[in-house]
Amino acid sequence: MAYTNGNARQKTRPPRIGARNMGGVSDFSRLQLNVPLFVEELRLNMGLDGDSQPVQDLIARVYAASRTHEPVIFIGQPGVGKKKFAFFLHKLATSSDVGCLFLSCDSIVKNGPSCFQMEAYLENMEASTQQTVIIDRPELLPKSLCQELLGKFLFGAATADSRPRPVITIDVQAFPKLLLSCGPKLRPILQSGVIHVPSLRERRSDVQKHILAKIRALNREHGAAKRISVGALEQLATREYPQNFHSLYAVIEKLYATQDDISFDEKIVAEELRNTNINALLPELSVGFKIEEFLGNLRQKIIWHALELSDYNQSRCARLLGVSPQAINKFIRAQGLSRKQLGK
DSSP states (O other): OEEOOOOOOOOOOOOOOOOOOOTTOOOGGGOOOOOOHHHHHHHHHTTOOOOSHHHHHHHHHHHHHHTSOSOEEEEESTTSOHHHHHHHHHHHHSOTTSOEEEEEHHHHHHHOGGGGTHHHHHHHHHTOOOSEEEEEOGGGSOHHHHHHHHHHHHTTTTTOTTSOEEEEEEETTTHHHHHHHHHHHHHHHHHHTEEEOOOTTTTGGGHHHHHHHHHHHHHHHHTOOOEEEHHHHHHHHTSOOTTTHHHHHHHHHHHHHHOOOSEEOHHHHHHHHHHHHHHHTSOOOOTTOOHHHHHHHHHHHHHHHHHHHTTTOHHHHHHHHTSOHHHHHHHHHHTTOOHHHHTO
16 A cells, blocks of 8 residues: 555635734733634645644644734744744734745854844834744844844834734754843743744654655656655654754655655665664764864753753753763753753
8 A cells, every 4th residue: 555646735815814912911822722714724725734732732822922913932943844833923913915024143144244234234124014023043143133133123022013023933952042142131021922843753643744745745846656655654754853854854855866666665765764874973074073072062962952852851851861960950051051041
C-alpha cells in the first residue's frame, strides 16, 4: 500500500475582521475562545496543517491574540514555523488590503546598521500605515539598537490602534537573553504576550501529514507522481528532527532529488537516514575552524534544548543530561541569567 498524490484544497477567502482591544488582556494562554470556521479555513489555506492538541491550542491562542492590538512574541525551537504563525496572526487581525511590514534583524546585522541609516528607518516604521510589524530575531542586533527598536513599538502599542502592532519571532533559547538585555521597562511587556509554538516532538501525530503534504508539493512543482510506502512514512515520522521542519524538509527534498524510484520504500529511506545522521554530526571544516569553540557551542545548544524539554526546571534538566543541578545552575549564571528570569 502506498500514499499517492491528492488534489489540492480549494482555497476560500476568509471574511475580514478588525483588531479589537480586550481591555488589556494579553495572557493569551488563559483565554478560552471557540475558534470560528473561517479561522480553520485560513490556516489550512496558509499550509498550517495539524490536528494534534498542541496545534489546536496554538490556533486558539493566535485567534485570541488577533482580537487585541497588543504585542505578541512567538517563541519556539528553530524551524517550527514562527514566522508563518506571525503572518497568520496578521491575516486574522486585519482586512486583506492592510499591509504587513517584515523586519529581518539578521539582514540588518549582515548588511551593517550604517547601510540602513537606522534613525530615519525607525522613524519611517513608526509613522507607517501598516497594521503589523513583524520583527524577526531581534536578539541578533546590538543591545542599544535592539532596545531602541523594541521600545519604539512596544510602548503604547496596546492602547494605540493607529500604531502598528509589534509581533516578534524569536528562538526559545535566545528569549531569556533578550529579556536580560531589554531592561526592566520592556521586560514585562515581552513576558506578557508570549505564545509558544510547539516543536515537532510535541506534535508528533501531525508529522505524517506534513511529510505527505511536502511530497505532494514537490510532485506539483516537478510534475511527477512520486509516493511513499506506509513503512517508509512511519520511519520518517518517528525520527528526531533537531531543526524541526528545516531538518524534516531537508531530508524529504534530498530523498526526492537523489532517488529515481517512483515509490520510496523502507530500504531507501533507511539508507538516506543513515547518511543524514552521519553528516549531521560533522561540521564544515575549513581554515580557521576551532574544535574547542565548536564543542563549546554544541554543549550550550544541548543544555538549552534540555532546559526547554524540562520546562526550565533545573532538577529535571540535570536528570536529562546526567549532571548535577549545581552544574545547570552554574551554566545559567554564566549566561548572566537568574532562576527568576527563567521563570523557575
